[in-house]
Amino acid sequence: MDGNVEDRGGSFTNHRQPTRIQAINREIILDAALEVFAVHGFRGSTVDQIAAKAEMSKPNLLYYFRRKQDIYRAVLEHTLADWLAPLAAIDPKGDPVEELRRYITLKLDMSAKRPAASRLFANEVLAGAPVIGDFLKTRLRELVQEKAGVIRRWVSEGRLAPVDPVHLIFMIWAATQHYADFDVQVRAVLGPQVDRPGFREQTAQAVLSIVLNGIRPRG
Amino acid sequence: MDGNVEDRGGSFTNHRQPTRIQAINREIILDAALEVFAVHGFRGSTVDQIAAKAEMSKPNLLYYFRRKQDIYRAVLEHTLADWLAPLAAIDPKGDPVEELRRYITLKLDMSAKRPAASRLFANEVLAGAPVIGDFLKTRLRELVQEKAGVIRRWVSEGRLAPVDPVHLIFMIWAATQHYADFDVQVRAVLGPQVDRPGFREQTAQAVLSIVLNGIRPRG
DNA sequence: CTCTGATTTGACCAAATAGTCAAGAATTCG
DNA sequence: CGAATTCTTGACTATTTGGTCAAATCAGAG
Numbered sequence: 001m002d003g004n005v006e007d008r009g010g011s012f013t014n015h016r017q018p019t020r021i022q023a024i025n026r027e028i029i030l031d032a033a034l035e036v037f038a039v040h041g042f043r044g045s046t047v048d049q050i051a052a053k054a055e056m057s058k059p060n061l062l063y064y065f066r067r068k069q070d071i072y073r074a075v076l077e078h079t080l081a082d083w084l085a086p087l088a089a090i091d092p093k094g095d096p097v098e099e100l101r102r103y104i105t106l107k108l109d110m111s112a113k114r115p116a117a118s119r120l121f122a123n124e125v126l127a128g129a130p131v132i133g134d135f136l137k138t139r140l141r142e143l144v145q146e147k148a149g150v151i152r153r154w155v156s157e158g159r160l161a162p163v164d165p166v167h168l169i170f171m172i173w174a175a176t177q178h179y180a181d182f183d184v185q186v187r188a189v190l191g192p193q194v195d196r197p198g199f200r201e202q203t204a205q206a207v208l209s210i211v212l213n214g215i216r217p218r219g
Numbered sequence: 220m221d222g223n224v225e226d227r228g229g230s231f232t233n234h235r236q237p238t239r240i241q242a243i244n245r246e247i248i249l250d251a252a253l254e255v256f257a258v259h260g261f262r263g264s265t266v267d268q269i270a271a272k273a274e275m276s277k278p279n280l281l282y283y284f285r286r287k288q289d290i291y292r293a294v295l296e297h298t299l300a301d302w303l304a305p306l307a308a309i310d311p312k313g314d315p316v317e318e319l320r321r322y323i324t325l326k327l328d329m330s331a332k333r334p335a336a337s338r339l340f341a342n343e344v345l346a347g348a349p350v351i352g353d354f355l356k357t358r359l360r361e362l363v364q365e366k367a368g369v370i371r372r373w374v375s376e377g378r379l380a381p382v383d384p385v386h387l388i389f390m391i392w393a394a395t396q397h398y399a400d401f402d403v404q405v406r407a408v409l410g411p412q413v414d415r416p417g418f419r420e421q422t423a424q425a426v427l428s429i430v431l432n433g434i435r436p437r438g
Numbered sequence: 439c440t441c442t443g444a445t446t447t448g449a450c451c452a453a454a455t456a457g458t459c460a461a462g463a464a465t466t467c468g
Numbered sequence: 469c470g471a472a473t474t475c476t477t478g479a480c481t482a483t484t485t486g487g488t489c490a491a492a493t494c495a496g497a498g
Binding site for chain 3: 238239240265266267277278281285286287
């Protein structure tokens with residue numbers, strides 16, 4: 001009994017058409033829960049924190065999601081698709097460098113626009129992925145293998161330098177999510193320039209330059 | 220009152236020479252606490268978990284560290300120096316590519332040998348760096364600026380391709396720590412090959428190849 | 439408007455958790 | 469050895485936390 005989240009159990013098994021109020025309030029709760037879980041993880045977050053952030057009494061919140069687990073699962077599901085979309089969008093028929101440039105740019109945009117989503121996953125994975133573990137081993141794995149195949153083909157056609165495709169994907173994830181997950185560290189090192197308008201473009205430029213060209217001086 | 224850890228307070232303000240038993244038990248506690256905090260973060264970890272992992276009664280553990288905060292701070296301090304050492308070791312007089320190759324290799328070794336340390340920091344930073352925030356804004360920042368200066372000089376001498384040095388450092392952190400922090404995800408995607416003897420070398424090869432040469436096919 | 443079901447919440451409970459304390463056990467040192 | 473000190477722990481307390489419940493309020497269909 002680890003206090004973990006591994007057991008199953010859906011929220012609102014009642015599958016009737018949600019009322020207007022239900023739709024609104026579930027959305028409010030999911031937004032609030034995302035912010036809280038993203039900072040403290042499942043174990044470190046409390047229902048009271050979420051209720052406070054949602055400006056709702058705790059029993060009212062638990063009227064919509066019976067258990068803390070149910071909120072957590074719902075937030076994760078609610079976010080997974082968006083998180084995966086950019087990778088799924090890599091087009092085997094496109095230009096390799098352009099496709100990867102677009103992928104990196106999309107991931108950096110996500111990190112900037114939805115940092116809490118990235119941090120939520122970071123916390124979940126750090127905790128051992130008790131909830132999304134199955135997802136990682138099935139759907140994510142399949143998607144990565146598929147796209148790795150695409151990249152491998154590009155390499156064999158000489159359209160990319162020889163590179164391990166899965167490690168390349170990991171590296172892009174790491175580099176892009178870093179700016180969301182470690183935002184506090186980035187700010188500590190770089191200071192307020194992080195909020196200047198051009199910062200995102202500068203970051204994209206730097207990441208793209210390294211991934212595409214490397215740092216070894218060219219002939 | 221956020222339940223956070225921001226307030227000050229040392230452990231064992233008693234600064235006498237530690238006894239043999241003290242030295243042993245503090246070490247046992249710090250090892251156990253590292254494992255626990257690395258998975259669940261400060262808020263999500265309990266003193267009982269740490270005591271159980273240390274095979275020690277809770278009051279006995281609290282005899283060595285009066286408060287949960289004190290354990291947490293001690294573990295962080297205990298780990299910070301090691302975490303920083305590889306960056307500090309970058310030698311301005313060395314060969315740029317060799318120095319960065321060594322840095323990346325050292326960081327990957329740390330991720331493989333001490334993954335819990337990396338995860339501890341990841342959790343701390345995700346939670347907003349309540350404890351090491353000051354450290355990040357002072358010592359880490361200074362060190363990064365110093366090494367960024369070194370890299371900038373290398374670039375201006377044409378010994379590295381033009382690259383933003385701070386983003387390069389971030390990218391190396393991200394790519395290397397990814398293998399510790401997201402180990403579960405890496406395993407989900409790659410399967411048991413992660414435990415095969417050559418995996419570390421293969422990873423190092425892939426990361427180095429991308430960072431040094433990029434993925435754009437060379438002329 | 440009126441009735442019904444949906445929504446909201448104050449009061450509450452049981453379990454988990456951080457931390458205390460006094461007394462007993464072990465260790466150290468003269 | 470024997471006294472002083474350090475170490476260990478069972479039993480305990482106060483607080484936090486996840487979750488329940490019955491009663492009150494509200495929204496919407498007819």
